[in-house]
Amino acid sequence: MTGSSKRTSPLVGVVDDDESVRESLPDLLRSFGFAVDAFASAEAFLSSESLPRTDCLILDIAMPGMSGPELQHELAASGHTIPIVFITAHGGEDARPQLIKAGAVDYLLKPFSEEALVHAVRRALSVP
16 A cells, blocks of 8 residues: 555565565465565565554564564664564474563464464454
8 A cells, every 4th residue: 555545454574585485475464454565584674664664573583684583682672562473494482482572472383374374463463
């Protein structure tokens, strides 16, 4: 949505270095009524115009350059309180407690179900 029209759909940012994730997740989320912007890196998200408008982030943990947890820390340090749903194909549940303690809403291991992702995003946005 552009111009002065008021956005009615929450904006979900997808930050993942995996191109297939950046293509499939936005399609899924749009089918549930969310607006979506996708980024190949944490740095791309931080330098985007979407940063101040993002209502929720779906964030990969392991990426080249700045990792998901590093982006979470950077956002907190700069005063941005964006709910985060972490996704990862690397590792197990070991990182979950620290990420949740640092403010993440959820931590999903790939492959996760569409239902699990949509549920996590709705919780992050406090949408029933």
